[in-house]
Every structure is written in structure tokens, then in C-alpha cells.
Amino acid sequence: MSRTDAPFGWVLPLSLTPPRLGDNTADMDRLVSALKTALSTEQVVVPLGLARRLPQRLRTSDWQVRCVLLRDRSEYRLLDVLSALDLMPITGAAVDLGTTRVVVRLMDLVSGAVLGETAFDNPQAAVGPDILTRTHHADCDQGLASLRQSIVTAVNHHLHLLCMENDLSLQRLYALSLAGNTVMTHLFLGLSPHWMVREPYIPVVNTPPVLSGADIGIDMHPFGRVLVFPNVGSYFGGDLIAGILYSGLHTREETSLLVDVGTNAEVVLGNCNWMVGCAGAAGPALEGGAARMGMPAGPGAIDRVRIDPVHRRLTWRTIADRPPVGICGSGLIDLAAQMFRAGLVDIRGKIAAPHTDPRLSETGGIRQFTLVSENECVAGPISLSQPDLDSLMRSKAAMYTILTTLVNTVGLGFEDIDTFYVAGTFGAVIDPESAIGIGMLPDLDRKRFKILGNSALEGATRALVTNNCLPEIDAIRNGITYLELNVNQAFMAQFSAAKFLPHTDRRLFPSVSVPTVSH
């Protein structure tokens, strides 16, 4: 399929009738009129700066043009008018704006091809790794402005590199689509997150308008636009909306559940007729933030652990095959599940007595399991202590309780869930088997689990390439009934019951076997 044969996405070829006496409509009005007819719309907006260039552009291209258009909520917006002979790519960038990592993907908007992708640490981490620290920093003098500037500068830098690698000018970058949690998008837009962390937790904006790249400071085409995914609330962000968009949960008759596993657990349950969502704190353990040797997923982090249940032989894997320096969330979940299966941890999440395994030890009454010994690792021994495991137990119990509460609230059980989507970059590295093994995720047929990978990035990509995706995105956002998690007695009882491996009610996890542990 040639570029101009593609169904209308971003570029509309137009052959205009040149003006003459008796047909002396102005250049802009002539073009707008042709666009209205071609697009069957009443609303086409032309920026003044583009109008200024129009007379020459139309005449040098002999009235044969390719129009680059963005479809905004209530109107089409003309971004550029190119000569029909100009077939250089029309590009856009999708951005997954994570608290820790940021991914930028350069797209050919016409062919839908990925031209390049790059990831980098969110430079705001210099202020603090978590949302709360950055929110407090934003309240300082120039704090918000500097946080905004740091992320905008970093995005610009990587857009520049991506364009350079593709021998393209930033002038050919017409759109940027960005999905992130609510605080990250607020900081990106220069909106104060101050009231988001104070009861009753109010963002400045739920549904940001499509913005001008120039206004935001993004290096792109002067009339380029920035689409920021809407959020449902302070704790249910645009990254989730992008994830839902990508999963298709909102289009299917069958009821599905989508969960973004992390420090904050964000869950949406529903189908094409209804959706309910909620969010709750699961604690930092799942992202490797609580354990003494815990670390974010990165080179040298142990992300996979296996313990042969018969001989208790231990094997592990590090990210990028680098010498081990710590253990990340997925490694921790694996380790706990494997230790449980091997009888090194009991159903209460307590580490077995030191005499039962040479890797077990006890110092000052605190038991621990050594994963990597001092002589195997230059950074010192990597071990899991009882407090580390306790922290993980709380996190996994919170996660399971949140899932249970949401599903039960609408009168369903886990057996009614057709597909269980695991969203987010962290979700992509979890082994569902281990997550079920420790009772963090429900014990469903493994085929029902669908790992989405970086669903925020994929959703942002889809919004970018589709071009008329905003009504769908808004419909997702507005279709979600947000459930305020009421941390009441019933919730706490559920939570306490979930603080076992895999659960106090073993019938909930029929596929998980429970070994005996010596103390």
C-alpha cells in the first residue's frame, strides 16, 4: 500500500482549484473549504503561523498538497501543508512517562512503522525516587518549574537523538502522545500535584486538552500537538487508560480484569458495557524498594530465582547478565515462591530454622536466607531476611485483597474473569506462576493471564497512529466508575487472611502445593 493510499490517518492529499477572477476566495478559506468537504466536518482550525506560510506553499506546490491534520475532540486541526511531492516521513512520538523510567518511541504516522525507541531514567529522580518526594519538592520555590523543565529537556534530548538516527528533522515531528501516572503528567504539564497528596486527593486536571508542543516546550514542528492521556484521579492515571486502550478490555463482551502491579496497585474490571476501577497502596516491596538488598529492575539485579524442590539447588539470573548487585521485584517474588515450594518458608511466611538448610542463618533472632554469598559477590552477600519477607507478605496480601475487594464489590468471583491482563513494565517481568505461588494473583488457569508488557507505551502508540482515538480514550476514562477503597473491618479481615502463603483459605489456590516446614 502506498502512503497516499492509506486510509486517512494523518495526511490528506488535496488537489485545489487555483483561484481566478470570479473565484477569488482567500487561500486559507479555499483550503479550509476543501478540507471540510473532504473530511465531512464543520470544524477545521488553522494556526495563524501556518496561514502566514500558506500563499507561498500553495503556489510553489501548484495547488497540489498533502495536508497534515490532527483530529482533536471537536475539530480537525491543520498542522502543515506540504507539497504533494514531499514524501518525507510524517512522524510522531509515543512516550511512556514513568516515575522511574521513561520510554520514547518514534513512529512513522502514515505507515505506522516504529522508527526507533529509547529508554532513560526519569531525571526527576535526582530530587527523589518516589512521587511523594517530588510532590513536596514541587511546592518549593521554582520546584515545579525545575521538575517540569528537567523532564521536558530529557524528552527533547531523546527526541533529538531518535530523529538524528533516522536522518529526520524535528520539524517532521507533528505529534507526541504521552501516558503516565497522574503526578508525572502533572509535573510534565507544570501543574501542581500539591492537592493530590492531601485529602480529598484532587488533581488539577483529569482530562487535559490537546496542547501545543511549542507551549509545552517540546522540540517539534512549530504547530505540533501534544496529547496527554486523561486520568481518572490522583491514583488512577493516564498510563492505566493507555493500558486499557491497548488491551481492548473496553471493547469485549467478556469481563476482564487489568492490573498494574507496583508500589501502587491499580486495577480495572469490566467489559464493553461497564468498568470499575480502584487503586491502593501495595507497598514498595513489589518493586524491590523495601528489601534490604532490593533494587529497581536494572543491570545486575537478580530477576529470576529457581530452587530445585528436591535438592534445593539454587539458580538465579541477573539482568543484562551482569554480576549480581541486588534483587528486584520479580526476583523477590520468585525467591519467595521458590522458598515456599522448597519448604524453606512456612504458610505464615516465616523462614525455616537454620539447621534445615546451609543457606539459612539466624543473627540476633532474625533469620535470613543467603541468595548470593559474600565470596560470590563483590557488593557483599545478597540475602532475604525475615523483615524483608514480611514486607513482601504485606504487599502481596494488599494486592490480593484489592483484587478480591474489587471483584466482590460487583458481585463477581475470580472464576468470572475471562482474561486477566497484567499491565506495566513491572508486570511484564513477573512470573505469573510465582505470583500465584505466593498468593499475590488469583489461582486461575494460566492461559487466562495475558502479560501486556509496556502497555502505557503501547496505548500511547495506538493513540498516536490512529489519530481519531480521543473519543475512544475519553469514553474509557469517563466509563470507569472509580471505587474508593474503603479500608474498613471487612477489608482488614481479607487482608489478614491473605497474609499467608498462598492464603488461609487453601481452596482459593488449588494448584499451589503446600509443603511442610521444620522450625
Next chain:
Amino acid sequence: MSRTDAPFGWVLPLSLTPPRLGDNTADMDRLVSALKTALSTEQVVVPLGLARRLPQRLRTSDWQVRCVLLRDRSEYRLLDVLSALDLMPITGAAVDLGTTRVVVRLMDLVSGAVLGETAFDNPQAAVGPDILTRTHHADCDQGLASLRQSIVTAVNHHLHLLCMENDLSLQRLYALSLAGNTVMTHLFLGLSPHWMVREPYIPVVNTPPVLSGADIGIDMHPFGRVLVFPNVGSYFGGDLIAGILYSGLHTREETSLLVDVGTNAEVVLGNCNWMVGCAGAAGPALEGGAARMGMPAGPGAIDRVRIDPVHRRLTWRTIADRPPVGICGSGLIDLAAQMFRAGLVDIRGKIAAPHTDPRLSETGGIRQFTLVSENECVAGPISLSQPDLDSLMRSKAAMYTILTTLVNTVGLGFEDIDTFYVAGTFGAVIDPESAIGIGMLPDLDRKRFKILGNSALEGATRALVTNNCLPEIDAIRNGITYLELNVNQAFMAQFSAAKFLPHTDRRLFPSVSVPTVSH
């Protein structure tokens, strides 16, 4: 009527429900939702910069606010959110952007009161007094940019003065409405008029969008908007549309005619069902640009002339009662009409023989009439020579021919015209009696003439105060069928017949008496 009791124009008072747990919509979305309900609209646009200020503004005003809104074509645009206790004026400025003179009027948008008005010479006159010189200058390197900058700077300067006189900040200026001819508005917007003076005479824009003041460089509220009147074509500008809006021609059942008398004659004929318009060159004589002692209307210009027909006693008046330095258009029309009535000019427009009056003389075969003698005037004698009068004869004949052609084209005669609106600042100073006396305007019952004054300014004022005037303005613009004046044999015959005083066909001017002249 108190401010908040006024029917919605620009300010909407809102009492918002403060957020709480269970109603944690974001600040902007809460406000937008309340606005949509109050205004029964689906489209409310909030600039990002305003969203940034919203959390504090809403909380310090305890959720009781006054919203300043502009009604754009397809949407409401929120310009500001003030505390309900902030009752400082909400202002706007109407601008009549003339080629020669510019008038700026400061308005209280809520009460509709005029707060101040100022007029100044268009600084672009430094490049050249007429449209053509400026259009050529715009083609030079930086020419367009410097022309644009000069008018924007001048408007800003006078906005600043007007606000200062009213003890108001420019931050309280939310809207600017501007009416001018097509070239002037193009230069103001930085749009090249290059193709407007070349066949087939194409403007860049007929209907400009409502623009951001910040984008255009107007010193006003950061989210203030600029409304520029649309044009019908290169020679039928926004000043005419504003004039029609002010006259109400487009709302009445009876057929009226509106004419803007000047170097270019712009005419519109019609009623609430149809409108036809045309424009044609009348020559510079009518604005005092052709006669040797001609000058634009300004201090010291002779603008009224009377010659007692019996004793031929001459009296004249100057603008601002200053010593005479020249004669402006209305003075020239008066002079010609009075000379004709006194038998000093014959029906062919030829000056009588010198012996018939002491003020008449002949040098080198060229006759002239001395209006002010050398000893009465420090600037030298002020006189009307035969070539000056010939030039006026051509202009008045062109004007009459244009009017006749337009009226006849739709199958009407002047007797069918219910009201004859004379628009424009120049039109305001013409004595209709004199204009009829020389056969420039048709010989209708004087009661049918309605002098509109500065109709561009009045139209701009109305657009500003009404706030939802754009549909009406667009309807006027789109309702006009523009008639390309075909300067063919029939037109030239009409023109030749009109080059008499008042006309070759005396039946057309029954109220004008024709004296005998000695040669």
C-alpha cells in the same frame, strides 16, 4: 442593574461544590463541568496556563468565582477565573484600523460603558500613505514584520495609555475586536498582502480565527483573545462588515444601501434576505489626496465651504479652528457644490471665466478659484484649479456609477432604497446636500440618508460587548454576494454621463438647480 445581574455577556458567576472524598473530580474538570451545565454547551476550552493557576484561585476564593468567558465560533473559551469578590472591571478594546487613522476604544465588557477612546495616525504611513506602497514594502526583507510590529506597538501604546487613564491594569483587558480593510488586517496579522494586489486579487485569509493576544503580541491578559473582522475579498474588508453589523441593514425587511465613501468606494445593497456588495476605485480626490492643496481631514483643513449664491460671499471653516493649511475631502465636495450653485462652475465641471468673479483667475491657460488668498494664509494661497476639479469630477462620477451599477444589477432603482447608510469616518463629515449637489450620491429624500459615523469602530464595539456576535458576523460575511465590477462599455457610458454636474440626465437630480455660467 448590578454587574452580576446582567444577562450573560462575558462574566458568569459560579458557586462550585468543594471537592470531598467520593467527589474528587479534578479542579479543572469540576469547573468545566459546572460551566457546561450553566452554559448548556459541550465545548469549553481552558488554556493550560489558566489550569496551572486554578487550584489556588479556586481555594482562595472559597469556590465562589466569576468566570470570564469568550464565546468563540464552536466553543466557549475560559479566559480567567476571578474571585466572586473581585468586581474590578472586565475590559476589552474595539479598534478601527484605518489606513490613515486608527481609533482605539476601551470598553467595560460587563456594563457596556465606554471607558475611553483615543485616535492616532497609522504609523505605517511612514512607509507610505496608501495601501499599494505598504503592500510593496511588505515584500521587502523584514518589510512585513516591521509593518506588523509598528501597528502592534502603536496599538499597545494606546491601550496602555487608556488603561492608565482608567487606573486599570492591562491584565484586565480580555478581548480586542478589530475592524479594518483587508490589507490593514493582513498587515496587522503578519499576513502578506502580496497576492491581493495582483490578479486575481487573493487575500491570505477571509475569515481569520479568533486569535490569542499573546501570539499576536498585544499587551493584554495572558489568555486574552483578538477577534478580527472577516473580509469578503481584497477590496471589501472587515470595516465594511463591521459597518453592516452596526447599521442593522442585514436584519431589516426593507432594502437599504450602505456605502463607504473614500478612495475606494465600497457598497453593499440588501436586506435580511439577501445582500450584494461591490467595490471600485473612486480615486483619491474624495479624501483630499488629489487636489494640489488637498489634505486628509486634520487640524487646519478646510472642511466646510459656503458661497452665498446671490452675493457670492465665501465662508469656510477649518478643523479644530486652526489657521487654514489645505482643504480636505468634505471641504472639496462642499466647494464644488457651492461653486456650481453660485454659477462659478458649469455643468461640465469647468471653472467660469476669470472676469465673472474676483476670486477666479487663469495662469498659463489653467483657471483656478482662490479660496484663501496669500495674505490670509501663512502656508500660501489655497485654491482649486481646473485639474483639481477634473479629478474630483472623475471621482464623483465613479462613485455614482458604482452605486447605479450595483442597484441596477439586481433590477432595482434608487427609489427602492429605504435607507441610504453613509459609513466610515469620511462619510461622517460629508454634507449629503453637497454630495447630491455634485451628483456623487443619488438625489433621494434627505431623510433617507443616515450618517453612521465611524461605523467600523461601532461595529467592532458591538462585537466586543455582545460576545456571541461571531455567528452574526459570519452570517453577514457569508451572506454577501460579491459582484465583480465589470468595467465594460456600459459602465464607461454610465461613467461618462455622470461626469457632469450633477449629471447629463437632469431628471435624476430634480432637487438640484442648475444655474447659468459665463465663460
